[in-house]
Amino acid sequence: TAKQNFGGGNTAWEERKLSKYETSEIRLMEIVEDLCESSSFECNRMVEEHEEHFETWWFKRKTKHPDLHKWFCIETIKVCCPKGTFGLDCNDCVGGSETPCHGNGRCDGDGTRGGDGKCSCDNGYTGEFCLDCREGYYNEVRNDTFSLCTECHSSCKTCTGGTHQDCDECKDGWEEDDQEACVDVNECSKDPSSCNEDQYCLNTEGSYSCKACDKVCSGCTAAGPDKCQSCASGYQDTEGTCTDIDECSQPEPVCTKEHEVCVNNKGSFTCICSSGYEEKDGECVQTPQQGGFEDQSYSFLYSVLVKCSFFALLLQNLETLASEIN
Numbered sequence: 001t002a003k004q005n006f007g008g009g010n011t012a013w014e015e016r017k018l019s020k021y022e023t024s025e026i027r028l029m030e031i032v033e034d035l036c037e038s039s040s041f042e043c044n045r046m047v048e049e050h051e052e053h054f055e056t057w058w059f060k061r062k063t064k065h066p067d068l069h070k071w072f073c074i075e076t077i078k079v080c081c082p083k084g085t086f087g088l089d090c091n092d093c094v095g096g097s098e099t100p101c102h103g104n105g106r107c108d109g110d111g112t113r114g115g116d117g118k119c120s121c122d123n124g125y126t127g128e129f130c131l132d133c134r135e136g137y138y139n140e141v142r143n144d145t146f147s148l149c150t151e152c153h154s155s156c157k158t159c160t161g162g163t164h165q166d167c168d169e170c171k172d173g174w175e176e177d178d179q180e181a182c183v184d185v186n187e188c189s190k191d192p193s194s195c196n197e198d199q200y201c202l203n204t205e206g207s208y209s210c211k212a213c214d215k216v217c218s219g220c221t222a223a224g225p226d227k228c229q230s231c232a233s234g235y236q237d238t239e240g241t242c243t244d245i246d247e248c249s250q251p252e253p254v255c256t257k258e259h260e261v262c263v264n265n266k267g268s269f270t271c272i273c274s275s276g277y278e279e280k281d282g283e284c285v286q287t288p289q290q291g292g293f294e295d296q297s298y299s300f301l302y303s304v305l306v307k308c309s310f311f312a313l314l315l316q317n318l319e320t321l322a323s324e325i326n
Contacts, residue, residue, distance in 0.1 A: 025058075028054070028055065028058045032047060032051070032054060035047055050072070050077060053072060053076055053077070054072075057071055057072060070082075074090075078113065079112075079113055080111060080112060080113065081109075081110075081111055081112060081113060082097065082111070083097070083110065083111050084096070084097025084098060084099075084100050084107070084110065084111075085097050085110070085111070086107060086108065086109030086110055086111070086112060086113075086114070086115040086116075086117045087109060087113065087114070087115060087116075087117065088113055090113075091117060093107030093110055093117050093119075094107065094117060094118070094119050094128070094129055094130075095107075095119075095129060095130075095145070099145075100119075101119035101120075101121065101129070101130040102129055102130055102131055102145060102146065102147060103146075104121055104122050104125040104130035104131070104147060104149075105119040105120050105121040105122050105125060105130040106119070106120045106122075107119060108120065121134075124136075124137045124149040124150075124151065125137075125147070125149055130147070131146075131147040132147070133147070133149035134149070135157065135158060136151060136152050136156070136157065136158070136159075137149040137150060137151055137152060138150060138152055138159050138160055138161060138162070138166075150162060152166070152167070153166065153167065153182070154171075154205065154206065155167060155170055155171060155174040155182035155183070155184070155205075155206065156168070156169070156170065156171060156182060157169040157170060157171045163181075164181045164182045164183070165179065165180065165181040167181070167182045170182035171206060172206070173185055173187075173205075173206030173207050174206055184203070184205050184206060185206075186203050187201065187203060187207070187208040188201035188202065188203045188208055194208065194210070195210035196210065197219055198212065198213050198217075198218075198219070199211060199212055199213060200213055200220045200221055200222055200223070200227070211223065213227075213228070214227070214228065214242075215232065215267070216228065216231060216232055216235045216242040216243075216244075216267070217229065217230070217231065217232055217242060218230045218231060218232045218233075225241050225242045225243070226240055226241040226242075228242045232267065233267070234247075234266075234267030234268050235267055244264075244266050244267060245267075246264050247262065247264060247268070247269040248262035248263065248264045248269055249264075254269060254271070255269075255271035257271070257283065257284060258283075258284060259273055259274050259277045259284035260272070260273060260274065260284055261273075261274045
């Protein structure tokens with residue numbers, strides 16, 4: 001802990017009566033209580049089982065053996081080994097304890113009383129001692145105790161150096177040219193194409209991919225409406241680019257039913273009923289007026305009343321005119 005005293009008001013009295021805080025039993029208990037997470041059963045079990053060892057080290061061994069891990073784990077309860085060693089007798093890992101697996105891998109059981117000491121090599125390395133290079137890598141530096149493996153050029157399966165001219169064997173998707181260098185194979189130049197009719201081929205280093213043509217195309221050589229081999233149905237070639245055909249502006253009408261109008265879409269068209277009409281049984285019929293039976297009856301009655309009022313007014317005017325004539 002960082003603090004140097006018990007935190008009371010009279011530090012001199014505390015040190016005289018309780019000894020120094022940094023070497024006190026109180027500080028030891030505070031440390032021990034915080035060693036494990038409350039949920040870690042194994043950790044708490046080990047602390048409880050070996051509490052006397054901690055107290056022995058704290059009060060009697062700490063000065064002479066300041067490394068608690070070495071004194072407690074390795075030398076006292078003997079569940080650990082020094083770094084770079086393994087097994088019941090803490091034998092040196094392959095390559096020695098200073099550089100296990102010659103620095104190019106991990107020793108099985110390193111630092112424990114278990115394991116078999118075999119090396120699991122890092123990426124790029126192989127072999128019992130992790131001194132050999134795996135396929136796709138080459139030895140930039142190599143001696144009996146040290147090896148530096150560097151990745152080959154992306155075109156090489158095996159190699160002796162870092163360029164595409166140092167390949168012993170080319171990877172799939174690459175081939176040797178006249179200078180014995182590995183160069184990319186352009187799969188897209190093959191005939192017939194490796195892609196489907198509605199796709200175009202995109203060459204990549206060592207491989208290729210098939211991409212979907214633009215929807216306005218029927219076959220294409222690249223992306224976009226100007227790379228079509230021919231235009232899809234509903235589209236036409238306009239100066240090298242496939243554009244939509246406006247079927248609704250054709251000389252011959254495409255919507256021929258009565259009260260039907262044409263609406264143009266991308267690549268197609270739709271026939272719909274004109275305003276005031278609706279589709280019924282494949283025909284455009286007039287849309288019924290709004291309102292139910294009562295509204296229609298009211299309208300009819302209203303029109304009758306208007307007509308009656310008109311004739312009543314006309315009759316009254318005729319009678320007035322007749323009386324004036326008489």
